[in-house]
Amino acid sequence: MSAGKRLPGTPDPMHRWTGVGGTMIAGDSWGDPAGPLVLLQHGGGQTRHAWKGAGEALGAAGYHAVAFDARGHGDSDWSKDGVYGQDIMVEDLRCVIAALGGKRPVLVGASMGGGTSLVALGEDRVDATALVLVDIAPKIEPEGVEKIIGFMSHKPEGFDSLDEVADLIANYQPHRKRPNDLAGLGKNLRLSADGKYRWHWDPRFMQARRDMEARTRRLEDCARALKLPALLVRGGLSDVLSEEGAASFLEMCPHAEYVNITGAGHMVAGDRNDVFATSVADFLFRTVPVRGAPVQAPHEPQPHHVGPPGDITDVP
Numbered sequence: 001m002s003a004g005k006r007l008p009g010t011p012d013p014m015h016r017w018t019g020v021g022g023t024m025i026a027g028d029s030w031g032d033p034a035g036p037l038v039l040l041q042h043g044g045g046q047t048r049h050a051w052k053g054a055g056e057a058l059g060a061a062g063y064h065a066v067a068f069d070a071r072g073h074g075d076s077d078w079s080k081d082g083v084y085g086q087d088i089m090v091e092d093l094r095c096v097i098a099a100l101g102g103k104r105p106v107l108v109g110a111s112m113g114g115g116t117s118l119v120a121l122g123e124d125r126v127d128a129t130a131l132v133l134v135d136i137a138p139k140i141e142p143e144g145v146e147k148i149i150g151f152m153s154h155k156p157e158g159f160d161s162l163d164e165v166a167d168l169i170a171n172y173q174p175h176r177k178r179p180n181d182l183a184g185l186g187k188n189l190r191l192s193a194d195g196k197y198r199w200h201w202d203p204r205f206m207q208a209r210r211d212m213e214a215r216t217r218r219l220e221d222c223a224r225a226l227k228l229p230a231l232l233v234r235g236g237l238s239d240v241l242s243e244e245g246a247a248s249f250l251e252m253c254p255h256a257e258y259v260n261i262t263g264a265g266h267m268v269a270g271d272r273n274d275v276f277a278t279s280v281a282d283f284l285f286r287t288v289p290v291r292g293a294p295v296q297a298p299h300e301p302q303p304h305h306v307g308p309p310g311d312i313t314d315v316p
Contacts, residue, residue, distance in 0.1 A: 002078065003198040007186035011049070013075050017068070017099040019092035026075035027068030027096070028052070031059025036129070036288050037105040039096065040067040041113025043136075043267070045152045045201055047074035049187045050110070054269050057277035062290035063106075068096055070112070072202035074187075082204040086218075089116040090125055097126065104298055106288055108280065110134035110269065111240070115219060122222020124302045129294035130229040130287045132280055135241045135266050137232065137249035138219035142212070144240035144266065147172075153206055158196025165189065165197060175237055175265055223252040228296040229287035230256040233279060235264035235271060257283060 013026035028048050038058055040051040051067035058065040069076035071092055072084055079088070093116060097105060107128050109117035114136035120126040151172045159165050162182040169185075170178040179185075189197045230253055234246050243260075250256055259279045264271035288294045 002190060003200055003202075004190035004192035006075075007189060007191055009183060010186050013048075013069075015066075015068075017096050019071060019076075019095045020088055021080060023071050023079060023092065024077040025068050025071065025092055025096060027066055028055065029059075029064065029066045030055040031064045032062065033064050035062045035064040035290055036284070036294070037100060037103045038063045038065045038284070039093070039105045039107055040065060041093070041107070041109040041116055042067070042070065042073070043111030043113055044148070044205070045073075045199065046110070046267070047187060047200060049074070050267070050270055051108075053273035054108075054277045054280065057273075058281065058284075061281050061285075063284065066096075066100065070116075072205045074200050078202040079204070082202070082207075084202070084205045086116055086119045090120045090123075093117075093120055094126060104129050104294070106130045106132065106284060108132040108134065109136070111136050111266065115215070118219055118222045118226075121228065122219070122225045124225075124299075127299055127301045128228060129296050130231070130284065131226065132231045132233065132283065133249075134233045134276075135235050135238050135268050137241055137245050138216050138223055138252070139245040139248045140240050141242055141245065144238070145212070147239060148266075149206070152199070152201075156203060158192060158194070158198045159189075160196065162186075162189075162197065173265060173267070175263070176271065220252060223249055226253045226256070229283075231280070231283045232256055232258050233268055233276065234258070234260045235266055235268040236260050236262040237265040237271075238268075240266045 015027040017025045019025045042050045048067035048069045055065040055067050072078050105128050107117040114133040121131055162185050165185055166182050188200055190200055192198055232249055234241050261268055261272050261275050269276045
């Protein structure tokens with residue numbers, strides 16, 4: 001299933017891997033495959049294309065940067081049973097790591113992708129060399145989350161034009177300049193048989209149960225369990241992760257580093273990719289050098305049972 005036809009000019013995935021239950025996971029990569037692996041996981045409602053600038057910068061710095069569409073997003077398959085919780089996302093992540101040769105990755109996750117990364121590492125289900133959380137932590141702001149849900153849930157019947165979509169995005173992200181060329185929106189939209197433009201994601205992703213208290217408790221336990229090098233990046237304009245939320249994470253994971261990027265909102269890499277990529281590269285040069293051993297010694301991750309179709313999901 002899909003939301004419709006891909007728009008002309010939408011880039012084809014460079015790679016396709018098999019996730020849990022045969023779900024096809026689409027991805028792109030940059031840099032030398034022999035370099036340290038950096039896996040880039042986007043937020044809810046985003047695609048792998050959100051990482052293009054950062055992926056290119058990391059690839060040029062000697063890393064093997066790989067971004068992939070989460071199930072139900074972009075060019076990846078929709079979940080057959082409509083399950084989109086953190087557990088199934090972690091298992092898809094494990095499948096991608098295995099398909100890439102089982103190398104220990106750096107996990108970089110924004111919002112939803114950061115939650116997936118934090119669970120994967122905090123529950124010892126993935127062995128990684130370092131973690132970068134992008135505008136996400138156990139404690140997040142309910143108002144910001146509701147704003148995201150409202151944006152993603154707007155006009156389920158579809159849009160009549162790309163201009164209508166551009167206006168919605170401009171209202172949601174007033175700190176960004178509305179683009180004159182709307183062709184770039186095509187990566188995030190599909191054209192349905194009824195002539196309407198719809199978002200690329202599976203609508204069932206928005207219909208899943210969300211228990212924010214359970215999410216918070218789980219991620220707090222995971223944060224306290226972190227041992228590997230970690231970096232938290234916050235967008236200075238973010239209404240999802242506050243300074244208080246960032247400070248709370250740093251108390252739970254006191255060895256973590258912290259960067260606040262002025263002028264960036266929740267979608268940090270898209271707002272200030274230059275500063276974001278530089279901050280991440282600086283962190284990785286010290287913790288996972290291109291030519292040298294990572295500072296974190298390897299260990300054997302633990303197996304985990306994937307939950308039933310009642311799995312809880314979160315937009316962030």
